[in-house]
Structure formats: C-alpha cells, structure tokens
Amino acid sequence: MSPKTESYTAALTGIVGKDAVEEKPQVTVAGKSPSLRVRPKSVEEVGKVLAFANENGLGVIPTGSGTKLETGNPPEKFDLLLDLTGLDQIVEYDAENLTIAAQAGVRVKDLVELVTKDELFFPVDPAFPGEATIGGVVATSDNGPKRFQHGNLRDVVLGVKVVLPNGELVKFGGRTIKNVSGYDVTKMMIGSMGILGVIVEATFRLLPEPQREDILVHAFPKLSEVTKLAGQVLDSVLVPSSLELLSPAARKLIKGVASDFAVGEYLLVVGLEGHPDAVVRQEQDLTSMCANLAPNRTALVVGGDYVAEGKEASEREVTCQIHDHGEACNCETVTDQATVDSLWEEIYNLERTAKEAGYAVAAKVAVPLAQVWEMAAAAEKSAAANGVQIAYKISAGNGLLNLYMQGDNEKVLAVLEDLRTLAQKREGSLVLKSTPLFNGSFEVWGEPQGTHISLIRATKAKYDPNGVLNVGRYVGRI
Amino acid sequence: MSTEVTKIEEFLPLYDEVAKCGKCGFCQPTCPVYRATGKESYVARGKNALFRNLIEGETVMEADLKEAFENCLLCRACTANCFPAVKTDQLVVAFRESYAQRFGRSTIQRWIFRNFLPYPDRMARVIGLAWLSKRMGMADLAKKMGIVGMINPKLETAMELRDEVPASFLRDRTKNTDLTAKGESKYKVGYWVSCGYNYMLPEVGEATINVLRHNGADVEVLGNNCCGLPVYGYGDVEGARNLAKKNIDVLGDLDQYDYIVSECGSCSGHLKEYAELLAADPEYSVRAERLLSKVRSFSELLVEIDAEKPQGEIQASVTYHDPCHMTTRYQGVVTQPRELIKNVPGVEFREMTESDWCCGAAGSYNIMHNDVSMKVLERKMGNVAKTEAEIVVTECPSCIMQLSLGAKRQGMENTKVMNVSQLLDESYRQADN
C-alpha cells in the first residue's frame, strides 16, 4: 500500500471511524477496483468525506447496494467507493399528506413495507427491490412496469438533498406535490448517475394503495398479434398499470405461477389496479380482446382478494371468476396476493435471472411507444443472423425494450450496433446496462441524441469542477 | 413629436372602465385582428394599456398611437370574452374621435361625412356615376376617384365582385311596384333601406320585400338616410348623432308602423343603439327608445310573427355566418336565422366553427387595412370550407360582399353567398310555381 493511500485511510478513518473504512474491497467496476470503501453513517460524514476527496483529487463512486454499479463507461479514476447503505433513516413520513422522505441507503423493500402498513403505495417499482436503495434508484432513475401508470421517478420525487463534491449539503425542491420555486434541479439530479453530487435524501409522493390489484397473463404465438393487442389497448379507455411482454426465452426464466404456462409462446403480462369493478371490467375486456387475436389460449388471472364466497383461496382455480356465470371462456384464476407479488418479483429480478442463465449482456432500448415492436422484431432478426441468443421484455406502455443477450462478444456487439442504429433512426436510444465483456469498446450511452452534450459538460464543470464523482462514466465520457 | 405630457382630459370618464382591465389576456384568442397579426397593440389589452397611459400621462396623443386604435373591427369579441367586460370598442371610438379632433380628419373625409351621407340624392348621384363608369369599363377610374370607397366602402369591393352591374338602385326599383301584403294584410312594416342593399345588392332588398309581403305585411319603403354606423366607426360621434336625429325625424310618427325592419344586421343593430347614442338628448332619446321598440332585424321579425314555413325544396348544404351586429355582442339575434334556414325543406344545415367571428369587413376596415382584413377573411373562409357547405347564408350586405370576395379569392367558385331573405324567397317562389 502506497504511503499516500495510507494517509488517506488515516484521514478518512478520522472522519467515519475505523469500522467504516475498508481497504482493498472486493469490488470492480469495468476492471478497476478502488483502494478504499468508506461507509459513512451520517450526512455530515458524507460531506466531510467528499470535501476530503475534492481537496485531494480522489475519484469517488457512490453506491447503494451496488445493483447498478456496472452501468456506465469505465471510470477514469476510482479511489473511493462511497457506500451509502449507512444512511438508512426514514427522515419524515407524513402518511396523511402522502409524502415520505428517506435517506439514500434505505432499501426500497423496507420503505414499501413501512408504507404498506398504512395501506399506502410507493409508486416506484425498480429492479431488485429487495436490495435496491432509494439513492441508487433516484440516481439511476430506474423504474419498473408500473411506471406506465404512475410515471417515472421524475414524476414522483418531490425533492432531494445532495452533498456536492465540495462537501456542502444543499436541497432542491421540497415536499409538496407542486413546486415551481426556482430551477427544477431535482429533475436533473434524477438519473444523473452520481456525476453532480451525492444524493443523500429524497422525498417521494405516495399514493393510496389500490383497492385491488390483479395481473392478467395471456399467451400469444406470434409477436405481430401482441403488437396489435398493445395498439388496441393503448388506444382504448382501459387504464392498465402495466403492459409487459416476455419473449418466449424470457418467459422460460420466470418461475412460479406462470412458469408452466403456454411454453414456447410470448407472454403478455398486464397489471390492473383500482376499484374492483374497474379491474374486473378490464379483465373481461382484455380477455376478449386477447381471445380475438390469439384464440384457444387460456387467460390466467392472478388476482387479489376476490375469492368467491364460500371458497378457499386456492393455488389455481380452474373456473373463471371474472366472467358471468355460465359464459363460455378460457379463463383460469389464481386468487391470493402472495402470488401476485411473487409474479412481480420474478419480473423485477429478470435481469439477474437472465444473467445467471448465461445472458451476460443487458441493454435497454427506448423508442417512441409504437416503434418498440419493430425494435423487438429487429432484435430477433439480427440475433438470429448473428447466432446470438436473446431474451427480452417489452414495456409496451413506455416504449422500452430490455434485452438480454449471450453469444460471441463480436456477434453480440454486431447486434447491439444494429439495434442502436435503428433506435436512433426512430429518435430513440440504446444503453448498455452491464458491460463486463467490452471494457470500453462499445459506447455505453451512445452518441447522445437529443441531448446537448456541451450543456452536460458545462453543468458537470459547475457542480464538480475538480472531477471527483464518477469521472468518465457518463454520456460522452463525462 | 411633443415631449410634454398632457393628460387626455376627455378620456377621464372612461378611466373606471379602462382600469377594470387586469391584463389577463383572455381577449386575445378571439380578437380576429390579433389572431391575424399577433400584435399586442391590436388586441383589447394593448389598446387598454395605451388608453390608460394616455389618461395617466404616461404617453402622449401622437401619430404612432393611431395605428393601434385604427386596427379594430369594433366586433366586441374582446368584451364578450372579458370577465370584467371592458368596453374596448367604446375606448376605440373615443380615441378615434379625440384623435380626429386634435389632428383633424382628412378634409375629403369630413366633406363626405358632412355633405354626402346625410343626403341620399347626392349619394345616389355619385354612386350611380361610379357604377356607370364601371359599366363603361372604367372601373379603375372609379376606384381611383377614392371617394367611392369613402362614401360607401363596400362599393369598391362590390365593383370588383359584380360582373353585372345593378341596373338601378333598390329605391328606384321599388318605386312603382306593388308593396302590399299578398293575401290577408296583417302588419304594416316600415322597410329600412340600407345603403349596402340600395346601391350594391338591390336584388336582396327585393327578396326581402317579397318575403315580408308573403307573410301578410304591407310594406312601406322608408325614406331613411345612412344609419350612421360607418361615421360612428370613424369616431365622428357627432356626425353619427346628427344622422340618427335626422333619421328619427324622417321616420316621423312611429305609430303608423307595427315594425321597422332591416335585413342588414348593422343597420338594425345600430338603430337599436340610437337610444344609447342619444342618451344625453332629452327629446331624441325618448323618440329613440320608441324606435327601439319597433325595430327588428329581418330574422328576428320573421320568427316573432311566426312566418309561414316555406314549402319549395332547396337541396343544398347551408352554413350560417353571424354578422357581428347580430351576435349576442350586439342585438343577440342568433337562433332565429338558423331556425329559418333549417325550416327550408331540403336544406342540410351545417354549423361552422367560429361562426360568430367577424369576417373582417367591418365598415371601412377592409379598405383601410386590406392586408389584415384579408387575413381575417382567410380564417373565416377556412371555417366555411371545412363545412363543405354549398351556400353561406348571412344577414348583412357587408358580410355578403366580403364573403363573396373570400370565396372568389379562395377559389371556392361553387360556394354561393346570400342573405337569409333570399333563401326564403327562393323557397317561397319554388312552391308558388
């Protein structure tokens, strides 16, 4: 260990205490490892650590539980891993006014549990909710299927507190639903991947828990039919909370209730929330819309508390419970909340399951809603041509395609290039979410389309003039 | 330009009115002139700001201000959309009056206002001359005389539009014709001769008289002068008052008529405002009130007397343009013309969007500010076109001529423009044949 590092260790130990500094931690980001992991326990400590790093020109990467640490270009410098899991306090929970302020290290799961007790709903459903922290979710702007109804983080975060690289604590926004007092820096912090400051606290808007939540699952033999269905649903009065599609390969990765369901086909997963009557009505409409496009397939309704009177909640009801008695249909219903939750869980963790199954590369394509199908078709075609295996999930309401790939590096790269070109032609983007294989040979964010790179650079220069935070990892290697 | 700030004393009575303007901007979207130009000084809010500045001595009466107040159709769309209902049209007229008093009108304008309009014979002679020159292929010459436009601004447009020159004025045409009721005589109706129909579209007047007679009216063609609206619009309020008084005198004993009717929305509308115009005059205001109780616009009267339903079929799609002076902003005769149109067998009525937006004719506006007027007209014709109606019906000679011009300019050759009375007349005639 160099004498310099030793002096850093001493100084940082002085700030956060011995047990909160770890030398040579087992962490790598694109092949680079930091010399120290520091785990401050308070906002003041974060400030001091950053001020120290700033003065000494250290490269800092803040992290929560590290679920998205891989996203980004290789860091230019990486001296400190700033572990924020020690900031684990709920700062202010105002159930009556439907807001909650939590520190960065609070895990999403814990927050959800807390508000669920009061029958409230946290309108953010990121990947890996069991581990993901508030700070990480805000910094990466990571959100899941229900985003379709409840919006993205920019729509539900009311304010943030940020420690700037100079060590100062500042706040942006507030805790009211509406707020136009000054520049909306909160929005800029969301998804900024920690290049401007360290988000130490965020205030969220909460919602009342929906009276009922169901999932409707339907199989489709062909992509073109789902495409049609999504178009019909989006252009209707129906208001699903999510509209997801799993490719046959992705469907195979899902365990639990839907696993033995319509093997080899595309699986449409529709989330429905709200008044029980409205949920059932949508199930009725959707099952018939689906049946028209893909006849002779079973619709599986995974539902909340609507077990018919006199019956026990069972594993899977063979009879349908959404259509009127006596009506002919192909529906089955499963009726307990735990099953609903576990199906979502499977979907949230898909990226990891895919990785474990050998899909080493994950990418996200964002295009205008209706173009997402063209992207999926193109992905299948390019993958087949290149001999690459893919699994994917589409968020039809948001125009997002999450792609998991395995195959030769070069072949995978070829597919990525194809898709990026097409996405950009459609005014969209392709972002690489995990990068273990390329190490910088593929531009993670792509040439920014629709974003003014020099403005981002100028902004970075203002907030982080000495280049401390996540240096080189962002768009344009900023 | 004078740098000394002088408050405009004569505007003080309007201070409360203009102070009501809270600059909310709600008058913008429906002001036809603003929509055509986007200029703040053309919309009510801008005019009110300038007017208030004049009162408060923040600016001086000068030529640069004139443009703002000239660019107004007096259509009152602003007032209708203004919560405190600021009467911007009154401010505009007040400005025009005051400006003219300070800087004078062009001599020729004054000369015409004072020496022609109140004298139907002189008017007839000059306009007759103009038509004559057109008939002889010298339309340009007539136009160049300029004076034509000023005597009656519509004449220029009319001269451009009409291939066939009217052989004679309405007044002459009605001289030796039977004006008594067809069938049982039920009412005595005084027919107000509007300048527009008299000099430019006499056939409309004939149709109107026919329809009235058809419905039991004994018609008397009144010996009226110009109603005075154009003069008022120029800000010659005194001139307008004089014409009003003169007209009241000409009409004489009003008891002899059950109704006084005009199929010109501007005339009927303005006649109804005589009382307000003459409010300060103890004698004439009473007579004007009396007149008010007799005056009806054509459509209003026909619905009021429950006119006979026409039987002749007219297979056509028809839309209706509300002349400003017929809208709720003025006399509020809105449902009646539509009802009459819908009553005609075979007609398919199609409401147009913004049907009550000004067509841009507005007195002399289309002459003085032709560019803007044409833009206003374009918007109107766009709305007409969207209905794909074959016939546009209205109740005002200015509108008829402006809309005809619009149709011609927009290449809508097959779109016919006519007065409500013409549509009814045609249906009655068909049934008679």
Added chain:
Amino acid sequence: MIDQSVIQELKGIVGEDNVLHNKADLQTYEYDAYLEKSLPDAVVFVNSAQEVSDVVKVANRAQVPFVARGRATNLSGGVLAMRQGIVIELARMDRIIDIDIENQRMIVEPAIYNLEVTGAIDNLGYYYAPDPASGKACSIGGNVGEDAGGPHCFKYGVTSNHVLGMEVVLPDGEITWLGGKALDTPGLDLTGVFVGSEGTLGIATKLVLRILHKPEAVKTMLAVYDSIDDASSSVSAIVSHKMVPATLEMMDNLVIQAIEQSMAAGFPLDAAAVLLIELDGLKDGMEEMADKIVEICKENNVREIKVATCEAERAALWKGRKGAFGAIARLSPNYLVADGTVPRTKLPETLRMCREIGDKYGLRVANVFHAGDGNLHPLILFDSRNPEDKEKVLKAGMEMLQVCADMGGTVSGEHGVGIEKAMAMYMVYNEKDLLAQEWVKEAWDPQDLANPGKILPQRLIKREEAHVS
C-alpha cells in the same frame, strides 16, 4: 437603449415590419398579468427556430438581453424586460407540427394556445392533461416557462410531467433538441430543468407533448359548505380514504360572489365555500366512489352536494371555476395572487392565517385554489390606481408566502417566481441552495442574456431600477 444598427440587423433577419421600436408599440410590451412594467427597446416577431436563433445571435454580438414572450398571461413578471433589450415575440409560431396518436405524442410550436392543443385532438379521443384556468389565453411555451398546473394536475401531474422533449434555441443562439418522443434519453434530464426556467435558459421553439386517451367516464360534483374548515377537512378526508379524484378545487364566498355576478355558474351565493370534485376513469365503480365521496363530505358537514347530470351542467360548473380569476375583476380591478403551496392537512390553518393578514392590512382576500395539491391562491384585491394599496398588497403577499413556507410548503406552486417571488426564495432555500441553482443558469447562459434578473434573488433586478418609461 439599443443601437440603431442592432435594430437594422434585426430588420434584416425578420423584415422591416416585424421589428417594433416606437414607443407606442413598446408600451404594449411592457407588462404581463403581474403588476409591474418595464419597457423593452425592441420587439421582434419571429416565425421559425432559425429566425429565433439569428435574433439571439445578434443579441449576443451586441450583448443585449432578450426575453421570450408567449401570451404574457403569467402572474409573476416573467416576460418583463428587466434590463430592457429585445422582446422575442413568439405569437406567430403557433402551428401544430405533428399529431402522432400511435405514439401518444404531439409536436407543437410554442405559441399555440393551451386549449387549442386539446381542441386539435379532441375528435380523435385524446387530450392534453395540464389545464391551467388560463388555458384559453396562455401558450404552451409559456406553460413550459412556468411549469403551469391546473385543476386536473392533482391526478395527472403538471406541465413538466407532460412535456417530454423540445427544440430549443440556447442563449448563445445554437439550435438543439432536448429529449424527444421516446422516454429515457441518455444524459441529464435537461428537458426537466428547462421546464419552469421562465425563459432564462433559452427559448423553446418546438415542444413534444404527451397526449392521453380521454377517460371513459367523468363525474363532477359540487359540494356546498357553510364553513371553510369543513370544506378543507373534506379534502383531506377524501384523500385519506384512498381516493384520487381528478380534481379537488375550492372556492370561497367572495369568489362565489364574483363568479355569480360574472356568469351565473350556479354556485350558491350564501355558501362559505364550495368544492368542485371530479372523478374520471372507467365507468365501473365510479358510482360507488361518488357515493363514498358524498358520504365523506356529509361526515364533514357538507350542506348540500350536487352531481352534474349532463355535460352542460358540468361545463357550467367548470366555466365558473375557470373564470374565477377573471371574475374577480367584478369585485375590484386588480389582484395579487400568492401562489404558495402547503401540505394538504395544513390548509385550514394556512387559510385562516392568510385571512388574518388580509384583515391586518384592511385588504379583501378571495380564495380559489387547487385544494387537492394544497396549492393556495389567495387573491388580494386592490385598485392599482392607488399606489399605497399596491405597497400594502405586495407586503401582504410576502407575508402569506412566509406562512406557506413555515407550514412546510413552498412559495410557488405553479405561477413561477419571476420578479414577484424572487425575494421569497430565501424563505425556502438558503444561500448555498441558491448558489447551486445559479450554477444551472451559469452553465446554460454564461453571458446572462436570456431573461435576466428573474427567479434567483441574488440576480433580481429591483423594479425601481428597472422602470423606464
């Protein structure tokens, strides 16, 4: 005063007729719907992004400030040319560029009226959600400038939730795109920062809007109360009973009086307050939710609750609400709106304190506001012909904002800071916070030419310094 040569250059870009610089014209560009004035040097009518860019470049060369003007209905002094210079008049850039139903997007030019956006897609079954009461008269560009809200924003979110991208002319004149039709553009959310920046970061020349499918059913209710507190408690109670109505709007007696004088919307003249509650969504279950709301209102001493039975009745109720600000003119020629926001449960207390402030200064205060969002709009009435009143009103407004800040709220919910609330920023942010906000301005507009003197108190140009006539 700017140089004649600059005027000539501007004329060269947009044409002789499209540059105004005589005093009479300029005096119609020295105000907006706020209470102050500042006379610009020139007004330029632009017709394309290229023209905006060229004009901005001239301004840069001559170091003359400029301000983008939408329809000038903002209530905080947003378009006042505080350091004179050029008003860039966008009025003629009001076209619809693209209606893309398939992708649920629309691209418009900035000056299009808010209501005309929905007007253009209504027949296709779609609408644009943010619905400021001024929708008829304000532009989408101005909405973006102020991050405007409206009644339905309680459920659907404000302008920033519905503007997904834009073409902008940056303060140095460069034309660029931020965001777009697709979501999640890589890089900082610059669209997010631009919305609400009041023209201080550049000029938007095209906007990508999210459009929504119209709901299947709508139910509108008017709840009438004999006490404001009961009305406020109903609002909290409805939300705590797990309901998210589309709107929860409150109007107090003074506002009711004004509305009824102006347009007879059918609000009872003797009510202390009314709530306008609207549910929207699928028709299934709506009846039951409406019943539930009636029940909650009854528990909170509602006097009477009426449900609109047809579209005409609904329209009349909304006409009343949307016309409320304007109708105030019936009571008094001018008003100042203190657009503070508080946590919902603090409404009764905040309203009481605002009333007390009004009483202290002998000023009438009328209330019409977005109760669901806790976004107050105390309208403080006065006559601007009386300068003393105006001073009192400005003071009272500040005190009310302080109350909102003390309650854990903020000083502007939707009308923006402009010059009006710049000093009030200190009530919710400290100097470090404000410095970190100023970095945004510095990064985008190092020359400080785009609408200078707004938003940040450290940059405020005081009106005494500004007023030039």
